[in-house]
Structure formats: C-alpha cells, structure tokens
Amino acid sequence: MNILSDWPILSIMLASPLAGMLVVMLLPSQRNRWLHAAAIITTLVPLILSCLLYSDFVNMQGVSGYEEQAAWVEVPLNKETLEGVTSYKFIIQYAVGVDGLSLPLVILTALVTAMAAFASVHVKKRWKAFYAWFLLLEAGMLGVFLARDIFLFFISFELTIIAMYFLIGIWGYFNRERAANQFLIYNGIGSAILLIAFIILVNTAGFHIEQTGNILEFIYSGNYADLAKNMTDPTAWVNLTSEALGGLNPFHMSDTMQWTLFVLLLVGFGIKLPIFPFHTWMLKVHTEAPPSIVMIHSGVLLKMGAYGMLRFGIYLFPEQAKAWAVVLAVLGLVNLLYGALIAFRQKDLKRVLAYSSISHMGIVLLGFAAFNEIGLQGAVFQLVSHGLISALLFLLVGSFYERTKTTELPQLGGLARSMPFMSGMLLAGGLAALGLPGLSGFIGELLSLLGLFESHPWLAGLALLGIILTAAYVLRSVLKVTFGPMDQQYAAAKDARLVEAVPMIVLLAVIILLGCYPSMLTDTLHYSYETLIHPILATRAGGLANVRGCFVFASDVAGYAEHGSRAMPCCRLSSSSRCRSAAAAKGQPIVDRLGDRCRAACFRRIRCLSAYSIAGQRQGSWPSY
Amino acid sequence: MTIPMIVLAAISVVAGFVETPWNGWLSGWLNGSGAAEAAHGSGIAAMVASIGVGALGIYLGWLFFVKKSIRNGLMAEKLPGLLRTVERGYYLDELYRVIVVKPLRGLGTTLAAFDEYVIGGTVRMTGSLTTAAGRLAARLSNGKVQTYGLAALIGCIVLIVAIVGRRFW
Structure with missing residues (x-):
C-alpha cells in the first residue's frame, strides 16, 4: 500500500x-x-x-x-x-x-x-x-x-x-x-x-457558472485554482467588460x-x-x-x-x-x-x-x-x-x-x-x-x-x-x-x-x-x-514566450500596438509582410507559431500584452488592419 | 615550520611557469581547447619593466642588508616622508577609513536614529492618536442626554450646511 x-x-x-x-x-x-x-x-x-x-x-x-x-x-x-x-x-x-x-x-x-x-x-x-x-x-x-x-x-x-x-x-x-x-x-x-x-477577489474572479445538463449553478468560490483559472481565462466573467457582454457585468474587474x-x-x-x-x-x-x-x-x-x-x-x-x-x-x-x-x-x-x-x-x-x-x-x-x-x-x-x-x-x-x-x-x-x-x-x-x-x-x-x-x-x-x-x-x-x-x-x-x-x-x-507558474505568466503578462496553443505572429503583436488597443508598445520584429497579408486575406489571425529566436526577443521586449488582446484573438474578433 | 616553507618555496618557483608568453598551459586549460589564446596586445614592455623594478628592489635590498654599502638609517635621514609613506602602506588604510568606513558609520547612525524617531515615532503617534480619540469619544458617551442632543444638533447643522451649501458652490 x-x-x-x-x-x-x-x-x-x-x-x-x-x-x-x-x-x-x-x-x-x-x-x-x-x-x-x-x-x-x-x-x-x-x-x-x-x-x-x-x-x-x-x-x-x-x-x-x-x-x-x-x-x-x-x-x-x-x-x-x-x-x-x-x-x-x-x-x-x-x-x-x-x-x-x-x-x-x-x-x-x-x-x-x-x-x-x-x-x-x-x-x-x-x-x-x-x-x-x-x-x-x-x-x-x-x-x-x-x-x-x-x-x-x-x-x-x-x-x-x-x-x-x-x-x-x-x-x-x-x-x-x-x-x-x-x-x-x-x-x-x-x-x-x-x-x-x-x-x-472572491466577488469578481471567484465567480463562475457551472452548467451540467439542466442544472445551472452560480458559484462564488475562493478556491485558488478557480481564481487563477478565471483570472487567466479571457472568457471568464471577471475578464469580460460590460460592453463586451452587451449588458452590465458586476463581476468584471477593471484595470483600476x-x-x-x-x-x-x-x-x-x-x-x-x-x-x-x-x-x-x-x-x-x-x-x-x-x-x-x-x-x-x-x-x-x-x-x-x-x-x-x-x-x-x-x-x-x-x-x-x-x-x-x-x-x-x-x-x-x-x-x-x-x-x-x-x-x-x-x-x-x-x-x-x-x-x-x-x-x-x-x-x-x-x-x-x-x-x-x-x-x-x-x-x-x-x-x-x-x-x-x-x-x-x-x-x-x-x-x-x-x-x-x-x-x-x-x-x-x-x-x-x-x-x-x-x-x-x-x-x-x-x-x-x-x-x-x-x-x-x-x-x-x-x-x-x-x-x-x-x-x-x-x-x-x-x-x-x-x-x-x-x-x-x-x-x-x-x-x-x-x-x-x-x-x-x-x-x-x-x-x-x-x-x-x-x-x-x-x-x-x-x-x-x-x-x-x-x-x-x-x-x-x-x-x-x-x-504552474509559467502558463499564468505567459498568458497574462504578455509572455508570448511560451504560449502553447496560442500562436501569433510577432507582426500581429506589433499590429496591436499600432491599433491602439490595450496592449502596450511591444516589439517590432521584422515580420514578413507576406505572411501578414496572407493571414489578412484568409481572415485568419492565428497562422503560425513564433520561432524560438523571435519568441525570445519578444519576451524580452514586450512590456505588457494584456489578456484582452489574447481574448480577442481567441474569440476571433481580431482587429482588421 | 622550515619543511613546509621549503616545499611551498619550491612550488612557488615553478608555479609561475604554467603561463608564460611562450607557453600557455593555463589559458589553454581554462578555455578548454588545450591551445593557448593569442596574447592580447604585446605585454613585452610591461614584462620588462616589472622584472626591471623587481630586480632593482632585490639589488637595493642586497646593498642595504647584505653588502651594507648603504648605511642603515640613511633613508630615515634623507627621505623621512617616503619612508613613512611606505611604512604605512601608502596610507591606504587611513584613506579607506575616511572615504568608506566613517561615512558608512555616520549613515548607519543617522538611519538608526531615523528608524527610531521618525518611523517608530510615526507608529507610536498613530497609536497614541487612536487612544486619544478613543478617550475623547469615551468622554462624550457619558450618558447625559444633553451631550447627545448637542452632538446630534451639531451633526444636523453640518448636514444641512453641506446639503444647502452645495447649491452655492
């Protein structure tokens, strides 16, 4: 035993x-x-x-x-x-x-x-x-x-x-x-x-909805795993602004x-x-x-x-x-x-x-x-x-x-x-x-x-x-x-x-x-x-460094900065405009994963790419160039 | 003690030869390739100068203490300043004390006083202010209806002034 x-x-x-x-x-x-x-x-x-x-x-x-x-x-x-x-x-x-x-x-x-x-x-x-x-x-x-x-x-x-x-x-x-x-x-x-x-924290990040079949449960929990998951999940209630939801979201945690x-x-x-x-x-x-x-x-x-x-x-x-x-x-x-x-x-x-x-x-x-x-x-x-x-x-x-x-x-x-x-x-x-x-x-x-x-x-x-x-x-x-x-x-x-x-x-x-x-x-x-830690840092603190399953072009990141979204000024790696236009033509934001060198450079330079930009990208509401 | 000294002396005679301009065992071993790195610049002048100075020192020592052709005490008579400077190790300890140790001690004392009186004082003051406020509040809650009525009246006046006053500014 x-x-x-x-x-x-x-x-x-x-x-x-x-x-x-x-x-x-x-x-x-x-x-x-x-x-x-x-x-x-x-x-x-x-x-x-x-x-x-x-x-x-x-x-x-x-x-x-x-x-x-x-x-x-x-x-x-x-x-x-x-x-x-x-x-x-x-x-x-x-x-x-x-x-x-x-x-x-x-x-x-x-x-x-x-x-x-x-x-x-x-x-x-x-x-x-x-x-x-x-x-x-x-x-x-x-x-x-x-x-x-x-x-x-x-x-x-x-x-x-x-x-x-x-x-x-x-x-x-x-x-x-x-x-x-x-x-x-x-x-x-x-x-x-x-x-x-x-x-x-419990009142914002701790809130989640569990649905199994017909049973719909609204839960406030202080479980650390729930808190961490909700804070990193762009679709969690804590991360949805009222505008994005099209109604009032009392659970949203603003920047302030x-x-x-x-x-x-x-x-x-x-x-x-x-x-x-x-x-x-x-x-x-x-x-x-x-x-x-x-x-x-x-x-x-x-x-x-x-x-x-x-x-x-x-x-x-x-x-x-x-x-x-x-x-x-x-x-x-x-x-x-x-x-x-x-x-x-x-x-x-x-x-x-x-x-x-x-x-x-x-x-x-x-x-x-x-x-x-x-x-x-x-x-x-x-x-x-x-x-x-x-x-x-x-x-x-x-x-x-x-x-x-x-x-x-x-x-x-x-x-x-x-x-x-x-x-x-x-x-x-x-x-x-x-x-x-x-x-x-x-x-x-x-x-x-x-x-x-x-x-x-x-x-x-x-x-x-x-x-x-x-x-x-x-x-x-x-x-x-x-x-x-x-x-x-x-x-x-x-x-x-x-x-x-x-x-x-x-x-x-x-x-x-x-x-x-x-x-x-x-x-x-x-x-x-x-x-444990790296994924959290990666998705939230702009760590494009190791985001598995979230592949972005460095150019797209730079694009975010130009579009004046919430992302802070970030690295401008020489990205191939060919790829960018190809992606734009297909209407697909997620194209390829970053090369190692590029990732490293990105990680060093990017100040902060907020969860919102990743949220947008996962949901496909990518800003058009 | 003699035997260890002999051993150490023997080693130190040989030890310098692990790295010479014509033979780079040490640097070869350090950079892992086994081959010496190309010398950076020519250190010939420095080598010659340092060997020369060293040899001069040995020669002077020999004149002073072995041949005794220079009278002992001559330095003290002719160049007392130089002798003292050398004896005190170029005053490096004194310099260090003035430049580093004393300012650091002073800074430490100042900060300790700051910690005790400013930071500690703020904490103590917060504590005593709270106690004082409590004492004041305790004095007000004396069970006399007049006091409570007065407090309520003052509160009302403040509220009225605040509400009415907002219209004017």
Whole structure:
C-alpha cells in the first residue's frame, strides 16, 4: 500500500499538530519533560511526512501534485431574481495542496518548528499552555502553505497571529506585553487589508457558472485554482467588460480594480514580510519573544508574507507586478541597504539580527522584481535559506542569553573560550548569512541577483553594496561576541547541552547541504515553474514566450500596438509582410507559431500584452488592419 | 615550520611557469581547447619593466642588508616622508577609513536614529492618536442626554450646511 496515494497525507500533516495539542492538554501540567517530549514527537510527524512528499515529488519530477478537497461551508444566496438558476451559492472549501512552490516552505516549516521544539528547553513556566499554543502555531503555519482556498489560507494566517500573540505576551522577555500588543495590532491591520482584497477577489474572479445538463449553478468560490483559472481565462466573467457582454457585468474587474487589489495585497503581505517602513513591529517581536518562538517567527512567519505576495500578488496579477517590477526592486533595495546599514550600528545582538532579517527579505523582493525564472527561484531559495539561517542564529542568541543574561554587544566578548561549540556555530551561521559560497545563503543571493542583473542591471549592481555591508555587520557582531577579552563572570559558563546542540547541528547541516547541492531545492521550484507558474505568466503578462496553443505572429503583436488597443508598445520584429497579408486575406489571425529566436526577443521586449488582446484573438474578433 | 616553507618555496618557483608568453598551459586549460589564446596586445614592455623594478628592489635590498654599502638609517635621514609613506602602506588604510568606513558609520547612525524617531515615532503617534480619540469619544458617551442632543444638533447643522451649501458652490 502506498501511504502517499492512499491516505489523505496533507490533511494528516495538517491535523497532526492539532492532535498533538490535544495530547499535550491531557498531560499533567507539572511534567515539563513529558510535555516537551510530546511536543518534539508531534513536530516530527509533519517533518517526516513532508520529507516523504519531497522524495515523491522529486522522483515524479513534479507531476505528482497532491490535492485534497472537501466542501466546507456552503452559503445559499437569494436566487429569486435569477431565472432558471438551480442554485446560487457561496462556497468555502477545505482545499489543501502542495506544488513546487509550497513544498519547500512546508518542509522549512516542519523543520524549523521541530528544531524550535527542541530549543524550547529554556521555557520556565506554564509549559502545558506553551506547547499547546506552540502546536497550534504550527498547524496555522502548515495551513497557510497548504491551503488552496483563499479563506482557509486567511483563517490559518489569523491562527498564527493569535498563537503568536499569546506566545510573545506570556513567555517573552521584559517588554513582552507591549511587543505582543503591537504585533497584534500591526498584523491585524495587515490582515484587514488582506481580507478586503480577498473578498473583492472572491466577488469578481471567484465567480463562475457551472452548467451540467439542466442544472445551472452560480458559484462564488475562493478556491485558488478557480481564481487563477478565471483570472487567466479571457472568457471568464471577471475578464469580460460590460460592453463586451452587451449588458452590465458586476463581476468584471477593471484595470483600476486590478491595480487596487495588487497594491492592497502588496501592503497586506508587505507588513508581514516586512517591507520598509512597516517593520517596526517585527523589531520588537525579535527582541522580546522567547528564543524558540523567534526562531519560528523569523524562520517561517516572515516567509508567509513573501509566499502570499508571490501566490496571490504576483501570480494573480502578473501584469501589475511586471509593470511595478522597478518599484519592487527599489523597495527591495531599500530593505537591503537600510537594514544592513542600521544593523551595522546596533549594540544589541538581537537587534542586529532583526535588522539583518529586514535586509535579507530585501533580497527576496529583488528576486521577485527580476520577474524571470532565475530571480523567482532565487527569491524562494532565499526564503528557505534565510529561514534556516535565522532560526540557527536566534537559537544561538537564546542559548547565549541563558548563560550571559545579556545580548548587548559591548558586554559580550571572548565567549569562544568558555563556549567553543556555540561560538563556532555562531561563526558558521554568520558566514551563511553573509553569503559565503558553499552555504545556502550564497545560492539565494546569487540566483536573485543573477535574475535581477538580466532585467535591471543597475539596481542589481547597487544591491551588491548590500552584500558587502552584510559581511561588515555580521563579522563585526561575531567578532565582538566570540573574540577579544572575556569577562570573568562568563568563564564558568557551560557550552551547549545536547538538546540545544541537536537543532544547531541539524540546521547547519541543512544549510551546508543546500549550499553545496542547491538543485535539491531549485529542481522542485523549476518543476512548478514549468507546470504552474509559467502558463499564468505567459498568458497574462504578455509572455508570448511560451504560449502553447496560442500562436501569433510577432507582426500581429506589433499590429496591436499600432491599433491602439490595450496592449502596450511591444516589439517590432521584422515580420514578413507576406505572411501578414496572407493571414489578412484568409481572415485568419492565428497562422503560425513564433520561432524560438523571435519568441525570445519578444519576451524580452514586450512590456505588457494584456489578456484582452489574447481574448480577442481567441474569440476571433481580431482587429482588421 | 622550515619543511613546509621549503616545499611551498619550491612550488612557488615553478608555479609561475604554467603561463608564460611562450607557453600557455593555463589559458589553454581554462578555455578548454588545450591551445593557448593569442596574447592580447604585446605585454613585452610591461614584462620588462616589472622584472626591471623587481630586480632593482632585490639589488637595493642586497646593498642595504647584505653588502651594507648603504648605511642603515640613511633613508630615515634623507627621505623621512617616503619612508613613512611606505611604512604605512601608502596610507591606504587611513584613506579607506575616511572615504568608506566613517561615512558608512555616520549613515548607519543617522538611519538608526531615523528608524527610531521618525518611523517608530510615526507608529507610536498613530497609536497614541487612536487612544486619544478613543478617550475623547469615551468622554462624550457619558450618558447625559444633553451631550447627545448637542452632538446630534451639531451633526444636523453640518448636514444641512453641506446639503444647502452645495447649491452655492
């Protein structure tokens, strides 16, 4: 029996932390060791399952997509005004799935959470409640990456915020309650913005009509596949203007509305990422939350922002994303340089790492802005890589704090003498963060910048400054902590215990593994780029590059520009006028497929060929020359 | 330590010969063809000059330290400036500190202050403004009918002014 195909493996993965949470709640509250062990064992379940999924995904070269669906909530709507409609309803589905984009992040979540469970050894009070919230947080994070329904996504997203609020507020450091409140309010605003965007999306792109025989169903659904299909389908209701329909179409998403949604998603997820200037809450969380929670926060929760931005912002609105590529790049550059420069002047190790997170998330934005396969691969690689590195670094900071009771750089020094193992780990983690070849940080930065050099070489050149600054602030902090004269009070401090050393070694091992063998990750990304993302980008963002079954002459594209349709100025390849006139004579717009060279040139030059032009061409309403 | 140094010295004597004007093993290996690429321009002058300068240096060193025909300390007397410049590595570290490190530190400090006071301040101000607005609203909802009546009256006046006023502009 094949577990992967016969069992609802994604649901098991999603449910396992919740089951573990129940177990934790049933255990006696004074038994810290039992609770700790239960939490660790629970977090290993999703980790093992996600590794199984990964091996299968790679073996099948990405064709084995896992999806599980069930109707969850169905709200019947008033259909009396509609004639001949069998049902008119609003559906929330329990839909989960993985593809090459979410799989690496699911593994990252499972891994970092398991390691954070190990690292929770320093929690000193109310263990039962801690592990219960901790496991709920994991369920929420897995839900975010697995969800294929926009509402399931949103609910999971909120679940993480609630769990985080209590985890910071109860188990954090001195200013924990203030930090938790700011976290909750700031992220609440972000969520509100996202909710607005999601509701508009469901009301436009989520609407479709299903007809089977005599049964006619009008459905609003938040299923991601439906949304993506409707956004790319030129005949979908969301893409038909009222004029084209010859009547009012309330589901049409105008250009302005598309832009509004794109910006809402950018801001909503940008708060989570965080994009400058929405980062202040995150500094507080990083300094006040307990170490194992900061590992998760910096390792996984920030990545949810980037993941959401990619899946909902960039994939559903590729035209807008492409038109704003420079804006994204500049935002990324600001994050990168601003974070690095400030990290250079911080006196608290935690704050150095917090600003370093801002800086590294800038690289993710740069990868998005590159808007090509390499750049997007680099961005996701950077997400995974930074998740691992920052988890390792914050784990170390937490462990150092337990021994020194301070993270102020001027008070630290010489710790390598009493804690050689942890100091070595700090150096290794620091080197990974600054992008030393052979460690995962290098690959993420390299791919992102390589992608960006193709599209915006000047901005990529400026971004290189950030890499140098990163080296400066990382080495400065590592030197201050581990080298130099040692304060005598730290002389008796013990090095890492086994339970602390295990997550450090595992995280560093994965960092080295990804650094030396990056195709482990880039392959899965590549598969999903081919099967999932590319077609969306191709049909919507003017990618004549790879539109199968939609063959156009380059001349026709140029023709669109001349005809002043919605297509932006595009490439004017020397097309044979012979072919053009032949096509015009036959009245056939679709004549031939583009040559490879021509396609490549087209892809480079075309700014934006909107879905409308493709719509027209498929429906045969080709403008006459 | 002597044996490793001897080994390294021996290797370094030979190592340069992997790529010479008459023998392009390295470039041949690098470009994969096995054949050396044609030299770009003639580097003869540069070669001669650099070998000449190197030889001059060796000769000077020999005069200073082996033959001792030039008195030790002569440089310090005659050309103190040159000696100091060379000793400080042409002041490159100092230059670097002034041009790169100091401005970056300054920029970092400025940005950190900006982050703390401008960005953080805006966030804090938004928070305190909201609290203040809430406090004000709480004070207004005091259960006195007179207050509510006054608020309703003000609202009515605003509405009337807005509706009537639109006719005039």
